[in-house]
Amino acid sequence: MELAIFENDTGEGVVSFQDSGFYTYLTVGGERVFEFGSPCGTCGIIFRKVGSVANRLSDPTAVQLLEDLGAIPPPDVLRRLARVLPPGVYFPSIVAGTVKLIAPGSSNDYFATDVARLFGRQDIDDAEPVGPRTAYYRLGVDRDLERTGRIHGPHKALVTAVVMPLHDPARLNRDRIEYWKRQHHAGMILTAFAVAVLDNQAPAMDPADSTYPYEEQFLLTLCPLDGHHRIQAAAELGAPVRILSLLARDCSFTRSYEDIATVLSGYLP
Numbered sequence: 001m002e003l004a005i006f007e008n009d010t011g012e013g014v015v016s017f018q019d020s021g022f023y024t025y026l027t028v029g030g031e032r033v034f035e036f037g038s039p040c041g042t043c044g045i046i047f048r049k050v051g052s053v054a055n056r057l058s059d060p061t062a063v064q065l066l067e068d069l070g071a072i073p074p075p076d077v078l079r080r081l082a083r084v085l086p087p088g089v090y091f092p093s094i095v096a097g098t099v100k101l102i103a104p105g106s107s108n109d110y111f112a113t114d115v116a117r118l119f120g121r122q123d124i125d126d127a128e129p130v131g132p133r134t135a136y137y138r139l140g141v142d143r144d145l146e147r148t149g150r151i152h153g154p155h156k157a158l159v160t161a162v163v164m165p166l167h168d169p170a171r172l173n174r175d176r177i178e179y180w181k182r183q184h185h186a187g188m189i190l191t192a193f194a195v196a197v198l199d200n201q202a203p204a205m206d207p208a209d210s211t212y213p214y215e216e217q218f219l220l221t222l223c224p225l226d227g228h229h230r231i232q233a234a235a236e237l238g239a240p241v242r243i244l245s246l247l248a249r250d251c252s253f254t255r256s257y258e259d260i261a262t263v264l265s266g267y268l269p
Helices: 062-066 075-084 111-119 174-185 228-237 257-265
Strands: 006-008 015-019 023-028 031-037 047-049 088-102 136-147 155-163 191-201 216-226 240-248
Touching: 006 075, 031 191, 062 075, 062 191, 075 216, 075 240, 088 155, 088 228, 088 257, 111 216, 136 216, 174 228, 191 228, 191 257, 216 228, 216 240, 216 257, 228 240, 240 257
Parallel strands: 155 216, 191 240
Antiparallel strands: 006 088, 015 023, 023 031, 031 047, 088 136, 088 240, 136 155, 191 216
């Protein structure tokens, strides 16, 4: 897969990234909303909510600009959509799949299962387990990658994609969710727009769970800037959603062009 490149040279940075040296924060209006990272690359993947967003972020014309996402929009449309993001280089792509709403700590919570099995329980902050601290969505189907080079010898890496909403799914407007369900039944493809980052980590030692089949993990995280109600409608219907993803190159913990292309290629519509 050849990656498209978009340079957001007119971004206003309403939604931005803040590097604290150990963690990176996704911020909205200067307030921290999500915390992610651990640049050592061996401590376990973290993406958790640390704040809230007071107002829904959306472009009133986003649905018209996105249309059915049959192709990556042209640069002028990308600029309109990305004006809330900071200037920088992004890899635009269309990712697609069904979405499933996940409760933190549940049996299908990626952080409580896969991350814990590979890295062990990473309890910090008064013994509170590291987790997303919010309901979120798993996107599509996890994949295996046959790998060499990241750690010694051939091994398998797990690739997972999640959608981390800026707004609590339980507090979304029910009428709008039902409206988008009707639109889907009428033939509309449900779409959304998100900023994304990619993380890739492997433990310094053997997996915490000796039966765990993976020695490395990739996590593609998408934070929707528009389309929360459409994503929730898709989750309730079991319907696919298409998301225009702008992957922030310089804020991802994986900056390998080959790795980014390989991960994104697994979520093409």
